[in-house]
Amino acid sequence: MDETEIYRKQRMGGAIEIGRRTALVLVDFVNGFIDPDIFGGGNTLEAAEATVPLLDAFRSRGLPIVFTRIVYADDGSDAGIWCEKAPRLRELTEDNPASHVVHFLKPRDGEFIVRKTQPSAFFDTNLGSILRAKQVDAVAVVGATTSGCVRATVVDAISSNFRPTVISDCVGDRAQGPHDASLFDMQQKYANLVTASQIDSIFA
Template identity: 40%
Template sequence: MFSVTEELKDNYSNVFQNRIGFGRKAAVLSIDFIDFYTKPGAPFFGQGVVDAVEASVPLYAAARRAGLPVIYTKVVYDEAGSEGGMFVKKIPALRAFTADNPLAGFDARVTPEPGDIVLVKHHSSAFFGTPLSTMLRVLECDTVIVTGCSTSGCVRATAVDGVSHGFRVIVPAECVGDRHPAPHEAALFDMNAKYGDVLPVAEVMAHVEAQMAEAV
């Protein structure tokens, strides 16, 4: 089990973990909250992902009330899995992510609503091979609030690419999940150290609600 020890904190102090904060306008990213990860018995199921879905429901609702973009991603491959390239070769189970597989649909608790944006991606990052960066700039968003799964995979990859593209990255800790606590906690620590701010969802909600009040 991963744990944040005093030795680890001392090792990282004064070098990493600087806080960057929110910018002028945020968008909420919902990374791959599909049944492959949330339905018991599914090959990628993780209870931590289920918990993250439930924690994200009120955040998405608050973002919509505030007029902030809510952008969903899902993974869909052709039958041969060729769109996934080496990623699918590394993880052959991903070949099941086809459009006709019922597990490829969004979890019913966080189904996109009218006005939300849905992007299909073929690799870990929501930025790689998608128009996400351009869309965010057109929407005048300088901050991305990253939710979804898995923490150690697609969420972390999106955070790395997000900061690389010049966006402020905010990760509500309760709104991301993994199949096991160890990689989840390690990824949260790593993202907070190097790529964005990992915050309690209550703090993120407070910021979103403040933006809503400003818009009224």
């Protein structure tokens, strides 16, 4: 049996309608998630570089742009159970360059930076409030890692009734297997998938 047959039989993989206004959410495209000696590796750098023209496209349209960073207190007092699984996350403090957005995607004035301590950009943050205040009903999601914070953000986006689209060549992971599996899973259950070259298709 073809692995997609059961999904088709169960009517999975349907297309989500295009939103009225789409924001770009850049999940953890920070130095530490590009550097293979910290949390990067695989295709994370290539995904971040592929995001440059996409970011320009959103800027030229005047659409909302949100960057996320994982940021913990210097004393680790806000580190939760996630840090037991991945203890080096505690190193991502406000002043650590590893927690800063990569220089070639540097946020501009008027663009939002959401600091988080959990995988999802929505969990215990003001991201939902920011998007609703900007009359956003859809999100284009890029970032790292595909199987981690990107996927968690996409699941919470659709759970919050935002219409998610994952830009497949602008998300990266340290290993190809989890990257591919997560893209497949998100396309079947949680998001539309397009490439950066197809970005015009997501705008109303």
